[in-house]
Amino acid sequence: MTIDADETQADAAAALASGQDGHLAAMRHSAAHMLAAAVLELFPDAKLGIGPAIKDGFYYDFDLPRPLTPADLEQIETKMREQQEAGLAFDHARDLPREEAIAELEARHQPFKVEIVNDLPESEGPTVSFYRHGDFEDLCRGGHLASTAELGAFKLLHTAGAYWRGDETRPMLQRIYGTAWDTGEELDRHLWRIEEARKRDHRKLGRELDLFTFHPESPAAPFLHPRGMAVWRALEDWSRQVRREAGFSEVRTPSLVRKELWETSGHWANYQDNMFVLDDYDHVSGLKPMNCPEEILIYRTRAHSYRELPIRFADYSVLFRKERTGVLAGMFRVRQLTQDDSHVFCREDQLDDELRLALSLVRRQYAPFGFEPRAKLATRPEKRIGSDEFWERAENRLRERLDEDGMAYEEDTGGGAFYGPKIDIFIEDALGREWQMATIQADYQLPQRFDLEYRAADGGFERPVIVHYAIYGSFERFIGILTEQYAGAFPLWLAPVQVMVVPIADRHLEYAEQVRARLADAGIRVEVDARSERMQAKLREAQEQKIPVMVVVGDRDAEAGAVSPRLRTGESSQGVPIDEFVTDLSARTASRELWPPPPEGAPEV
Structure with a gap:
């Protein structure tokens, strides 16, 4: 069984914001309720998890007495069509005090729903709401069609395993995925995309074309074959050319670093769960998840004058991130990765030009692949370091540069890194899928935490600003995307054998x-x-x-x-x-x- 990453309610909301209008969201949310009703009709002892609308579809998680089969999906889909034909109204059935809701859900033997109610913050209010269609009632905030008859063209797609709340220590549930669209033509197009994505799966093509493989001895990183390395080198050469012509100097930094550096940077307090931590004899060390703290050490090795700035570093070192097993996905999500990383140390009055440069390099580096970038401005998260004044200043500078550049963008409230806001760059591939690629960050926090300085024109000392960005994101992920973008038929300049x-x-x-x-x-x-x-x-x-x-x-x-x-x-x-x-x-x-x-x-x- 395939094991999927958990998609929480917040994840689902983010997916909706990235590409669904209210009507489609309501349709897919309604379809999820109809799916749950159909499953309960066929499996009365089923335990219900969550069932949100997501980009391009919906899902619902179930604890069932046995694994589902393709024949089961056909039966469930038939039951959903019966509901559609019946034209059942979606009604706000009632609001119950939390204690009563918990008692009723316990009586229904729905432990996951009980947990959801128990974990609701007090700010949600003293009552919880239930919505009904026909005989089925579910804990829900609302947002449905008027009736089941309004559901458009839909299809159940497949099942996958999903740990409850994404926690590998919790029960494994069966997740049923479906998709719903206004018209049959839109559904057919989406199903074509799904089938084409299956044919273009980079894991399949990587093996067939002798590019890369994955092995259980190291399942979270690819083994690059000679032909795969040829693609890597072509991408790396292009990235290096772009950086070199923009005035970058290349550096290389160690992989294993003592925890004191991560404590200073804030990663130990804010990112430790995603780090591989090692007992290094009489020290505790971590495999680096990011390059920036080490490049800061290079900057600090000598004094700097305002005349030297900006100083631009490029770093192609290997990084390590402790991703959960359930979210690993071939080249798209790995534990060992290499970025085309850039860090610019600049004066405050140079920041606008450096942000302009970063955006221009994004456009230039993506141009050969046929991608048209768009952006999200990710603002301050709840878990962050530094004052609101610094955050306000950095967010405004990024916003102004996006407005000036003319790149299409939207705001992602709370999506920034713990040390600064960022511009996330997205592209759409040949199958209409959206991918997050480059990230550009204006950072006032790390220069302060590391007490960075340069000699100013008046003889005093001032603090630089750091601009972070990686344009490919990671080479591994970008190669996976390109393999599927071109269905393995790379353009001449990228082809492993030309x-x-x-x-x-x-x-x-x-x-x-x-x-x-x-x-x-x-x-x-x-x-x-x-x-x-x-x-x-x-x-x-x-x-x-x-x-x-x-x-x-x-x-x-x-x-x-x-x-x-x-x-x-x-x-x-x-x-x-x-x-x-x-x-x-x-x-x-x-x-x-x-x-x-x-x-x-x-x-x-």
């Missing part, structure tokens, strides 16, 4: 090797298929491996010093002079264009 040379017969092997050497000398990643297989079999396998360009060489090519290239998209040419071919591929690689074109995305409704 050209496969296919000799027609064994007598053409010598010339094939000459072509390979010529391409390799130009920096092209090229291989020769020298196996004793039929040419068509070699071409078919290269096509299956999604290699952008296949070069067939035969007698005429060898005599003319030419090649006959075929693109994976089907186009072909005959007798192209080798120098012309190399020049063309080199130019396309250097320009980082999306060539050959990637697979098409989701169809329009």
Whole structure:
């Protein structure tokens, strides 16, 4: 059984805010109630967990007497359609004092609902509300359709395991996922996206294309194969070029650091649960989850003048984060990761320019991939360090730069890091899925905690501001996203093998090797298929491996010093002079264009 990360009510609310209107949210919330009613009809002893609307659908968690089967889902869906046809009204049935609600839920043998009521904060008031449709009644705040007849096109998708409240020490429940849309066409489009996502699953493609694999000996980090490392290096080279041209200097910092540094930075008090902590003989140390405190130590190794600032560091060190087993998801969520990390130490009067630079670098670095970024401004969380004055100043500076840049954004209240607000950058992939990518932070807190300073123009000392950002986010996650974005068919500049040379017969092997050497000398990643297989079999396998360009060489090519290239998209040419071919591929690689074109995305409704 697949085990899913828990999605709390707050998580669900965030998902709704990111892409649902009120009507769809109400429809999916209503569908979750109908799902619970159907399950109780078929399994009267079922224990109900939570059932929120989420982005693109809904789910409900159940404690059931046995594992559900595909046949069970069909039966449950049939029961939901019966409710839909009956046109049952959704009514606010009643409000009960908490004690009465708990007693009634205990009588119904619904322990998870009892726990929810017990854990409600006093600010929620002395009563709790129940909503009803037909004979089914559920603890709920409301937000439904008028009746079950208003439910649009829907389908139950699959089941997964989910620990109660995301706690691995609590009971494992069965989560049923579903989706609901206004029209059948919208439902069909969404189901196409789900099926296409299954085909494009980076874990499947990573194995099939010999890019990366996962192993139980280290399940929370990928094993990168040579072809996977070629993709990594191409991404890393592009990131380094962008940083270098923007005036960054690269540093490298240790992985294992004593806890005193994390105490000073605030990570020990605010982030320790996400750190791997080790007994380092007579010290306690932690594997670093972030680079910033160590780059601060580099800054502090000598005195600085206002004339030196800004100082821009780039760091590609490995990071470690103690993620729960239930939230790990291939390359998307790992415990060992590498970021294209940036930290800028600047004067207060330079902050606006550095934020402008960060936003411009985001746009530049994403441009070759075809992504159009949008943003969320994440403001002060409840658990934070520093004064409200510092937070207000940092939030306003980020907000002003977003307004000036013109990048579409919305505010994420309470979503900032404990030491500062941030701009979270999102992109939408070919399947319409939204991904959080870069993060840009203006930090006044860590310079104060570490007592950073520089000599000002008047001879006194002032405190710098730190701008943090990582544009890819992590290389692992970005490679996972790109693998699915392109369905493994990477554009030429990213492809692990850019050209496969296919000799027609064994007598053409010598010339094939000459072509390979010529391409390799130009920096092209090229291989020769020298196996004793039929040419068509070699071409078919290269096509299956999604290699952008296949070069067939035969007698005429060898005599003319030419090649006959075929693109994976089907186009072909005959007798192209080798120098012309190399020049063309080199130019396309250097320009980082999306060539050959990637697979098409989701169809329009």
